[in-house]
Structures are given as structure tokens and as C-alpha cells.
Amino acid sequence: MEKINVLIIGGGASGLQAAISAKTNHPDKSVVVVRKEDKVLVPCGIPYIFGSLHTSDKNILPDKMLTDIGVEIKIAEVTGVDVEKNFCTLANKEKLYFDKLIFATGSIPTIPKWLKGGDLENVFYIPKDKQYLDEMFIKLKPLKKVITIGAGFIGVEMSDEMNKAGWDVTLVELESSILSRAFDKEFGDKAEELLKSRGVKVITNKGVKEIIGKDGKVSKVILSTGEELEADAVVLSLGYVPNTELAKKSGIELNKFGFIKTCEYMRVDNCSTDIFAVGDCAEKRDFLTRKINTTMLASTACAEARVAGMSLYELSPCKSFSGTIAIYDTAIGDTAFGTAGIIEAKAKEEHFSVVVGSFTGMDKHPGTLEGMHEQTVKLIVAADCGMIIGGEVYGGSSVGELTNSIGFLIQSHANIKTLLTAQIGTHPLLTGSPAAYPLIKAAEIVAKKLKC
């Protein structure tokens, strides 16, 4: 078989983006994506399958994005990689030779082996697997009481969407507030309040001890306090781990969390410069703490994939990956939450001396306009130099892009003072008012504290 110039293993968000970047930056090179799945799900869209979308068929990453630009898709399972002789072996023994290889094998749900009853019927996980989720959806349909365990983004969105679709949902979280890795407690409490007002029962500060079955099917969940919750089904969303079995057995070095060790150009540390890894399977460092980071986000994965795609055949110092900022959002009904960089609690834990400022205003002006939503911006700023290192936002549907603004400020190492004189655009229907724009008002509060 002819040698492939750029071979990418995995067709999720990072694989897709790596292929697009590889091909658009190197139009003369052949680019092939090899993946197991016939159809690939939009990862962040998965919770919406169970509510707003009604079916996984509306949540498919279009192959057209690849085939239109000349990327070839091969549906097959890679069973081995020879990173020295530059070839992959497929399940059918076929060999694919390559110049450059990108691992984009993604992640799989964390399966808590310690959890008794975790193997009962109607205990579900949320893998990025269409067939599994389609079967899960069918099995869930006749059931009523669902316990979701783990209140990260996926757990919260699944709970809200399933509640919306008519299931009786109870969300259980070990921490004292939901979404606690991404938001400070005041934001988590707001999200919890909102979820409750929409009908989701929320239990915090309690773990799950055991799932009890009857005739092999889920019947009860026992909490760490001994309390019992009746249940027809359990959805576990306890996070994800990198899918790096293939890499490991190919002799690639993993870090202590199981991620493929990579550099800032996404090249695999213990290989030749032909082997790359991007997305959930690849090692990432925190932009601020510079520690190994385990946050997995499709958006970060795509940024890494763009870096890899541009760095395959030549490097540029201005095109390296700067570390994970962790910018993400969620929505509960018409209320959205966004976060970028570090939160206050984490900053303190990591020994950053910070000053914070919050301001609550409106996302339209005057506030009498229909559809106006309250908007809160909190900024986390380094006390000694004024560098903006984090932001959290609560508001209406403009929160996603507002959070990205904060993300750009963090990435440009902006000083809080730049916001004091910054120009913004405002419009009655689209933003807060120019004299009470929450991002700038929050900056003013921080600046005042810094001066005192």
C-alpha cells in the first residue's frame, strides 16, 4: 500500500481538527483519518440527545468537513503502532505506513471499580459511542427514576436534559457544590438553585456507597450516609480517563495520569519527531500553574490539534501550545455559566496571591427590554502584578462569547488596568450598558482593591 503522509488515529473532535489543519496547511500531502466508528458524535452535544435533540442522529460530526477538503476516512481498528518503522497494524492485519502520525484517541468514562453494583443492568456511563448511547436511550425510555452521579458539566447537563424530557432525576455530588472544579461556590450554588427550580433533585456533600439491584436490575442507591434512594436507572458521570491503551502497548511513555507525554508542539516526548498526540489522550499543562492538567475539553483539544497540524513538517515558535486555559460554558435553560482560567478557590490552593472582584448587571439595556437576563462577572487577578488569571460569568446566551473575551485577555497576559480604559461595543439588545458593563465594572472593583 502507498505510504500515507499524515495518518490520524481517532475521529473525534481532536482527530477531525487535526485532519483539517494537516490538510489545509499541507494541501499536497495525503491525510487519512482511521477510526472505529461509522458515525462520530459531537462530544459536547451528547447530553442534548436525551432532551432537546431527541435522537443521536441529530448530533453527528459531518464527514463532509473532511471529505470536502480531500481527507480520506478509513473505518478500521488500529491494533498496533510501530513508532520506529512508522506503520500501524489494523485488526484485519493490514498495515498502514505513514510519514507522520497523530494520536487522537480521546478518552473513555471513568469506571469506578470500587462501586458495588456498578455492573447491574440499567447502570449507564456516557461514552462518546453512538451505538452504546442509542441502546441506553432505548433502555431508559420506559424507566422513571434516574439517579445521576457526579455533578461535573456532563452530569449537570444530562440531569437537566433528562428532567426536561420527563424523567424523575436526582443528581448526587460528593462535593459541597455542583460544578465545583470549574466554578467558585457562589456560582455553583446559583446553578444548583436553578437546577432545583427546574425540577431536578440535587444532593450535595454525599457520596454513593452502593447500588442495590433486584433481579439483576438497579433498584436503589445507597448514599455514604446510609440514606436510600429508589432508582430505576443510574447514570455515572465521574469523569473521563485518557484512552491510551494502544499508545502504551506501542511503547509510548504515559504520565502518571495516563496521558501521552508531549511537548508544546504536541510531539510525543519519547518518539521521533514524526509522532504527535492531541486532545484528551495527550498530556496537557495548566497555563498558569504549569502543573500537569487533567481537564478534557473539545475546544482545548481542537487548539492542540491545530498546533499539531501546523507543526508536522516545520516548527514556528509563535505556533506552540501555551498550556490549558480551560475555557468552558454550560447552560441550564436560558441561563448560562462560563469559566476561563483559574477560579478563586483553586488559585488560593495553588498559592497564587489574588484579588477578586464581582459585578452583577444586566445583559441588555435598558433592563426593561424583553428577555433581559442578569449578568455577573467575577475576575480573579494576581495581586502582585495585576495579571488577569481567571474569570467566571453567569448570564444569558451571550455568556459563551463573553467568556471567550476573558479567555483572550488571559491568553494575552492582559493587566487588569487595560480594562479600565478599554473600549467595548454595547447595544440595547445585545450587551449590558456602556456605563455598567459587568466585565469592566468587575475590573474597576479589582483595581480599587489593588490600589488600597
Place this chain on the structure above:
Amino acid sequence: MEKINVLIIGGGASGLQAAISAKTNHPDKSVVVVRKEDKVLVPCGIPYIFGSLHTSDKNILPDKMLTDIGVEIKIAEVTGVDVEKNFCTLANKEKLYFDKLIFATGSIPTIPKWLKGGDLENVFYIPKDKQYLDEMFIKLKPLKKVITIGAGFIGVEMSDEMNKAGWDVTLVELESSILSRAFDKEFGDKAEELLKSRGVKVITNKGVKEIIGKDGKVSKVILSTGEELEADAVVLSLGYVPNTELAKKSGIELNKFGFIKTCEYMRVDNCSTDIFAVGDCAEKRDFLTRKINTTMLASTACAEARVAGMSLYELSPCKSFSGTIAIYDTAIGDTAFGTAGIIEAKAKEEHFSVVVGSFTGMDKHPGTLEGMHEQTVKLIVAADCGMIIGGEVYGGSSVGELTNSIGFLIQSHANIKTLLTAQIGTHPLLTGSPAAYPLIKAAEIVAKKLKC
């Protein structure tokens, strides 16, 4: 009377913001706003009075924003300013002595003296004057056919809101596309198409020659081509001029467009360092061309007012005003348009060598989600150095904040390459997908052209 520490003339957006900044930065100083109006309108909300809001009473800048922090409001007309002896004279001959004075006298509509029939009954302007607009609204109510002249933001928004409220509206514009100062033609054409689909008749490439009256009231509008349009009322929105009569007669130097000459700290050029001017009445330079700029925006006005408020008693080189970026948005129904910095046509006119890139995607993902809106981002980039100097956006309600992201990139002198590796946050309900986020895709297109 006791001496006032900081006196501000004018209670519009810039006066309000100047007072807030003066007081919050100098809590021990007395701050007084003197203004003619009993109630002040939210300037950008004015078009919505005639449609969505139904009344000007829902479009009032709350005095509470000032009184809550200890700013005093004085309703009075200033008839003279002695900029050497530091006092103002009011219409009732009272004198107000001050340490520092900020002119925030705003702007008034351009009245085309050359236009025959401009003084007929039912010819209206759009001043920021509650009483005038309330009377205009009452007079308009029984009328049917309205001709709006001038397709800038206010003309477009007035036309759309009045059409929405049931008037038969025809918008007339001399240029070949609407919103042509703020957007390149492809965006203006989209806005025109949208306005038409909503029922507004749009005539471009034609000027207005004369307004014909019958019994002293508007009956027809004659276009430059000789065409006649039947009309019950005419709304002229031909821009605004700075309201600087008071400044002029107080001996303050104005520039050739009638703005008060100021420096980057908003201090008036030919006065002592006690006299400031901000907002529509103050001179502004373009961030990029460095030419005198005549763009008037409440948001820019507020940025200038913040600078003045911080610079009253001491200066800081990191708190000066950097020149007008001109970031603004408008919305037609659920479609929004945003612009920041320079547009392509203007860049070429001003001898910037530029490369542009446009990408059209979606503002939600997957695109099957309800409420998904197409989203286009166009970037204008300096060809020799890659600096981002402008952006235009078309999409749904997240356009305002997305435009502000581009504004921050321009203000931080960001290079287009920084977007190639930039991290963003994405969410199904809030943004485009990570692999097809229009801002980054547009940047990739520009970068590719720059490389070729």
C-alpha cells in the same frame, strides 16, 4: 456657595460615567452633575421606544446610579463657563465654583439647512430629548407612511422598530448600501435584505431633494432622481454634530468638525489642567489612522469618561485613551451585526495594505439545535505585520460579545497568528463548534493568504 470639587456639565452616557468614575476614584471629593433634563434617556435605546418598549418611560438612565454613590444632580442650564476663574454661570445667574470641570455636553442631530421642506410639520429628528420624542411619538401615532432618511444605525433601527410597530416605512440612503460607514458592502447587503424581508422598503443610491408639504404638513418626498414618494411623516437621521456652543463661547478651542480639542487624558488643549471634555462633544482620534474621528458612540464616550474620571487629580501613563476603535452592533429581529476597528473598504481608502478572510459557520452546534443562527466573521489584517485591525460579524444574539472579543484583540495589537493557536470555550447552545469556530477559521484563511 461652597466650591464643588468636580463639576460635570451634561447627564447623558458620558456625563453619567464621568461622574461615576470621578466619585469612585475620589470618594472624598464632591461630584455634581448639572444637566437641563429632568429625566435622561438611554441613548442607544431611543429607537426601541417606538417599537419594543412602547414608551420612553422604559428607557430612562436611572439617577440612582449616581445618587447611591453620593453624586449630586442639579437640574439647571449652564449659560457660561469661566475656564480661568473656574466657575459656571447658570440661567438663573447662580454661579457654581469648581476645582475640576468636565464637559459632557453630547451631540445634537444634524439639521440639513439645504433641505427644502425640512421645516414642515411631521418632519422629525432624533435628539436625545425625552420631551421632543414623546411629542413626536404622539404626532406619529395617527400617521401611516413614514420615510426615514439616512441608513446609519439610528435610521436602520428606527425603520425596523417603526415597521414592527405597524407603520409603513421606507428607508432612503444616498450610498449604495446601508450601514456603509460601519460595514463592508456584503454585510450591508445582508442587513438590507433582512430589513426588506421584514417589510421595510429600502431605497439606496438615491438622495432626497425636497420634502413637499400640503397645508404645512408633509405630503411627499422628492428623491434626487425626481421620483416622488407619498409620505405622512419624515424622520431624518443624518448623523449628529457635537453640542459645543457653550464651550465655544467660553473660549474653548474646537477642531474643524466642531469638537472640543482634547489630549489622551481628555484634558482640554487650550485650558488649564482643570478642564476636561468627554463623549460626543470631545475630539477623538482613530485608533488606527490617527486622524480626527467623528464617530459618536455611547460606549466610546464611557471609555473616555472613565479616563477623565481617573485623570482628574493625577495621571498614569497606563490610563490614557488610545483612540477610537469604534466597536458597535445593531440588531434586526433576531439577527445581529457587529463591527470593530476598520472595515476593508475604509482600510484601502486610508492606504493600509490589508488581507481579509471571512468564514461562515453556525452560532450553535450541532446545527440541528433549535435557535441556531448562521454566523459570519470577517477579519481585516495588516498585510506587512499581521496585526488585526478590524472585524465584522453577522449572526445571532451572541454577536455583541463576539465583536467585543475582536475589539480586545485589536486593542491588544494582537497578531493574526495568535488566533491560530488560541484557546476558546465552546458549548452546543452558546457558540459555534470548536472545529469550525468562525473567528478562528477566518484567522486561518488570512494566515494562509499571508503565507502565500
